[in-house]
Structures are given as C-alpha cells and as structure tokens.
Amino acid sequence: xxxxxxxxxxxxxxxxxxxxxxxxxxxxxxxxxxxxxxxxxxxxxxxxxxxxxxxxxxxxxxxxxxxxxxxxxxxxxxxxxxxxxxxxxxxxxxxxxxxxxxxxxxxxxxxxxxxxxxxxxxxxxxxxxxxxxxxxxxxxxx
Amino acid sequence: xxxxxxxxxxxxxxxxxxxxxxxxxxxxxxxxxxxxxxxxxxxxxxxxxxxxxxxxxxxxxxxxxxxxxxxxxxxxxxxxxxxxxxxxxxxxxxxxxxxxxxxxxxxxxxxxxxxxxxxxxxxxxxxxxxxxxxxxxxxxxx
DNA sequence: GTACAATGATACAATTAGTACAATCAGGAT
DNA sequence: ATCCTGATTGTACTAATTGTATCATTGTAC
Numbered sequence: 001x002x003x004x005x006x007x008x009x010x011x012x013x014x015x016x017x018x019x020x021x022x023x024x025x026x027x028x029x030x031x032x033x034x035x036x037x038x039x040x041x042x043x044x045x046x047x048x049x050x051x052x053x054x055x056x057x058x059x060x061x062x063x064x065x066x067x068x069x070x071x072x073x074x075x076x077x078x079x080x081x082x083x084x085x086x087x088x089x090x091x092x093x094x095x096x097x098x099x100x101x102x103x104x105x106x107x108x109x110x111x112x113x114x115x116x117x118x119x120x121x122x123x124x125x126x127x128x129x130x131x132x133x134x135x136x137x138x139x140x141x142x
Numbered sequence: 143x144x145x146x147x148x149x150x151x152x153x154x155x156x157x158x159x160x161x162x163x164x165x166x167x168x169x170x171x172x173x174x175x176x177x178x179x180x181x182x183x184x185x186x187x188x189x190x191x192x193x194x195x196x197x198x199x200x201x202x203x204x205x206x207x208x209x210x211x212x213x214x215x216x217x218x219x220x221x222x223x224x225x226x227x228x229x230x231x232x233x234x235x236x237x238x239x240x241x242x243x244x245x246x247x248x249x250x251x252x253x254x255x256x257x258x259x260x261x262x263x264x265x266x267x268x269x270x271x272x273x274x275x276x277x278x279x280x281x282x283x284x
Numbered sequence: 285g286t287a288c289a290a291t292g293a294t295a296c297a298a299t300t301a302g303t304a305c306a307a308t309c310a311g312g313a314t
Numbered sequence: 315a316t317c318c319t320g321a322t323t324g325t326a327c328t329a330a331t332t333g334t335a336t337c338a339t340t341g342t343a344c
Contacts, residue, residue: 060300
C-alpha cells in the first residue's frame with residue numbers, strides 16, 4: 001500500500017557501520033520530504049534482502065530510530081514514520097544528526113586523499129559562495 | 143565477496159621484518175594492478191594462517207598501511223584498499239571532486255535545517271577531533 | 285648481560301549473522 | 315461470532331567474524 005521503495009545506497013567500505021548508514025539515510029529522506037509521517041517502511045526482512053544485509057542489522061537501525069521516536073515499530077504490524085515527529089526532536093538529537101553527517105563527509109574526503117587544510121578551505125569557500133548567492137537573491141527581491 | 147587470494151611470499155631469513163615484507167608486497171601489488179581500490183584484503187587471521195605467522199604481525203602491517211591511508215581497516219568488518227583519486231587526474235579535476243563532495247554535504251545540511259554557523263563549527267570540531275585522534279595514534283606507535 | 289626491536293599470546297571490542305520466539309492479522313471451519 | 319491455523323511482522327539472545335590493545339617472549343646487536 002503506502003509502502004515506499006526507500007532506495008538506500010550503502011557503502012560497505014565507508015567505515016561507517018551499516019546500521020548507522022541506514023539510520024542516517026532514513027533521517028535525511030524524512031528531512032527532505034521523500035518520507036512523510038505515516039509512511040510505512042519496508043519490513044526488516046524486505047529491506048535486509050534488498051540491501052543484501054542480515055535483517056538484524058536493519059532491525060538495529062530501526063530500533064535506534066524508534067528510540068529517537070522518529071519511527072514506530074510494532075511487532076507483527078510493521079514500521080511507520082511517527083505522525084508528529086521532528087519538530088520536537090531534541091537539541092541533542094539534532095546535534096548528533098549534524099555530527100553524523102559531518103563525519104560522513106570528512107571521512108569520505110580523507111578517503112579520497114584530501115588533506116585537512118583543503119577540506120576546511122573548501123567548506124569555507126562553499127559556505128561563502130552560498131551566502132553571497134542568497135544575498136543577491138534578496139537584493140533582487142527588493 | 144571481492145576477497146583476493148593475495149599470494150605473498152615471505153622470506154624468513156631475509157633480515158627484513160615480516161610486517162615490513164607484508165607492507166612492501168601489498169604496496170607493490172597495488173602498484174602493479176594486482177590489487178585495486180575497493181578490494182577487500184584477507185582478514186588478519188586468514189592471512190596470518192596462510193603465511194604461518196601470528197595474526198598480530200599481519201595486524202601490524204595493516205596498521206602501517208592504514209596510517210598511510212593505503213588501506214582502511216574496520217573493526218568487525220574487514221580491510222579494504224582505499225579508493226583514491228587516480229594519481230594522474232589533474233589538480234583541477236581533483237579540486238572539482240572535493241568541491242562536488244562539499245556541495246553535497248552542505249546542501250544536505252541546509253536541507254536538514256542547520257545554519258551556516260552550526261555547519262562550519264561542526265566541521266571545525268570534527269577535523270580537530272580527528273587530528274587529535276591521529277596524534278594519539280602516532281604517539282602510541284612510537 | 286643489557287637493550288631494543290620483532291613476534292607471539294591473550295583478552296577485548298565492534299559489527300554482523302543465526303536461531304528461536306512472540307505479537308498481529310487474515311482467512312476459513314465450525 | 316468464535317476458534318483455529320498459518321503467514322508475516324518485529325524481538326531477544328547468542329554466536330561468529332572482524333580488528334584492537336596490552337603485555338610477554340624471543341632473538342639479535344652492542
């Protein structure tokens with residue numbers, strides 16, 4: 001029915017545990033609207049098969065999300081996105097989510113052979129460019 | 143999966159430490175294409191058994207290669223050749239690749255509702271933590 | 285014989301997989 | 315309706331497989 005395909009892409013060499021990758025990707029799909037409150041997630045077994053992973057690994061990811069009240073897992077029924085979720089996600093969780101995202105980015109950059117200086121410089125530049133673009137938008141809006 | 147046989151030939155009388163020989167041979171197999179980025183190496187125990195050597199000796203070799211960013215060892219999962227940009231890609235291309243990665247990261251962070259200050263602060267913190275962890279590793283390695 | 289580097293032994297931690305179980309629901313038989 | 319039965323769901327606990335940390339032993343150079 002309301003079952004989503006939920007196409008996740010795992011990187012088995014990234015250094016991030018699989019269950020963490022699943023948690024992160026579901027969170028971001030919720031953030032960007034690909035998943036909405038009330039949506040049913042695939043069953044632990046279905047998602048596990050699709051990702052070629054043991055279903056307990058998926059169950060672990062679901063448990064973490066459940067404890068964060070982002071999803072609601074119900075034995076014998078299935079797993080659903082919580083109806084009234086992230087507005088009340090705590091500051092701690094919010095911070096952890098950014099931290100995880102940043103870790104992923106930095107690990108990837110190092111894995112690709114970049115150095116600390118290059119990375120921080122590029123982040124500064126990119127943020128600056130983005131900011132300028134926004135300012136320009138505002139000026140035009142006048 | 144993509145596990146290679148990785149036939150190494152040790153010389154126990156050469157005077158070169160075993161772990162050094164392992165390091166050298168893996169490096170040269172990477173250089174001549176027998177090993178490619180993304181390949182999974184044998185587990186420390188498997189390779190140790192094959193070479194009739196203690197697995198800590200293999201682990202030591204792996205640690206050296208890991209610190210040199212040639213391989214990536216992941217507790218509970220295995221050891222992989224890191225995916226580095228081909229050495230022949232131009233500086234420009236290299237830069238663009240980091241830029242693209244950074245853009246993705248920043249876009250994602252903004253989508254998740256974080257602000258510029260939070261993002262740059264988190265990047266600084268994460269880089270700092272990583273640096274300190276590495277320094278600690280080096281000290282221990284002495 | 286002392287010092288130091290190399291190797292080995294042992295115990296540990298993180299991640300993922302295996303197995304058995306419990307809750308829920310759908311369908312039919314009575 | 316009520317009860318069974320089987321399928322499907324998530325849960326709990328355990329085992330297996332991985333790399334890590336620490337200290338002991340060995341062997342060689344001085």
